[in-house]
Amino acid sequence: MALEGNEQILGENLALQKEIEQLKYQILIQNVLLDDFFNNSPTGYVNLDEKGHILKANVTFLDWLGFTRKELLQFSEFQNLLLKSQTAQFEKDFSWIKAGGQTNNQEFTLHKKDGNSLDVYLSGKIVSPPGEAILIRLTIVDVTEKKRTEKDLAKKSKEILQQNLLMKKDLTLAAGIQNALLPPGRAKKYISTLYLPLEKVGGDFFDFLSFTNPNKIGIFISDVAGHGVASAFITAIIKSTIHQMPEEVMDNPSELLSLLNDVILTYSDGRFVTALYAVIDFETGDMVCSHAGHPYPYVFNMDTVKELKLKHKRKPLGILSSEVLSSKQAHYINEEISLRGASRILFFTDGLLEACSEKRGLKFYEELLHDFLMKHRTEDSESLIAGIFSDLMEFLQDSDLNDDVCLVSVDLTVNR
Incomplete structure (x- = not known):
């Protein structure tokens, strides 16, 4: 009788262990999928601690800047990637995020490994659960091409404006000549x-x-x-x-x-x-x-x-x-x-x-x-x-x- 009871308990333990293994596998799959999404998203992601140190960056962000993970971590704080003229604004935004706020599409320019720059929109918020160590997620969108287009349009607009001013000047002169006729x-x-x-x-x-x-x-x-x-x-x-x-x-x-x-x-x-x-x-x-x-x-x-x-x-x-x-x-x-x-x-x-x-x-x-x-x-x-x-x-x-x-x-x- 006691033997039958032990066999039943052993069977239940094996079933429970199997169920636990299946849950572990499902969690692993979910983590792999999340990690794949994190790294291969068309948007850049960077995780920071409460002091602004870089903890993790996705592959998209690394590819944009041309750094390896090891090279990126040598920058220590994220603000070291920014133009010096923009660090004060980032510190202000970062303090707001740590206080529980959220920023959206702030304009910044990042240094790339090859010496060029990357224009981005940067959004940030806390993603860690309450009571745990603060983890801040920066979401980064590459707007370099958009900025280049805006600059080209601004340049063209300026050229057109100058041409219009010259045309108006010429028309005024032509009007004077015609009146003289x-x-x-x-x-x-x-x-x-x-x-x-x-x-x-x-x-x-x-x-x-x-x-x-x-x-x-x-x-x-x-x-x-x-x-x-x-x-x-x-x-x-x-x-x-x-x-x-x-x-x-x-x-x-x-x-x-x-x-x-x-x-x-x-x-x-x-x-x-x-x-x-x-x-x-x-x-x-x-x-x-x-x-x-x-x-x-x-x-x-x-x-x-x-x-x-x-x-x-x-x-x-x-x-x-x-x-x-x-x-x-x-x-x-x-x-x-x-x-x-x-x-x-x-x-x-x-x-x-x-x-x-x-x-x-x-x-x-x-x-x-x-x-x-x-x-x-x-x-x-x-x-x-x-x-x-x-x-x-x-x-x-x-x-x-x-x-x-x-x-x-x-x-x-x-x-x-």
């Missing part, structure tokens, strides 16, 4: 103008051509497709070209446009130009003009304001050569208009007509222009231009212009 304000006391470039420089242009006959004046207005520096460059070419024309050409609008067309075609790089050139004889009250795809002017009488619809509508400049236009019977033609009885003629570019107000339901100023001109038809040119500008700004409200705007108003009845 335009007739000075009130160059003629019977002419008033308004010039609103969409950018610092624009593609709209106007000029006045003088004749030996003091009763004559040439009014030239044009609009280069697009706006900005490239368009402004074309306006400079236009200015230079028309002022080199002999008087007999200036007195012949169609011939002037034909010659100008071929010049623009050479330099415009696909940018066409709408234009209208008119020679007004104040003594006879006649006007000879030629049209190149430009908006028609308005003629003012005492009781009416009418759009001057020309008979010979032609293509803008810079599309086809004058020779080709002639072969297609599409060459520029002079048209004689009597302005006798008229008080004013208003020339403008299409930026005025195409000004659009979002708050007014995408309404265009073209729909309001004639009514405004009728209402203010008896005012002098200067007051009319100022009124159009004020009314246009009120119409736009918070909307922006979408093109350059240019106006030229010629009083036909004032003493010149």
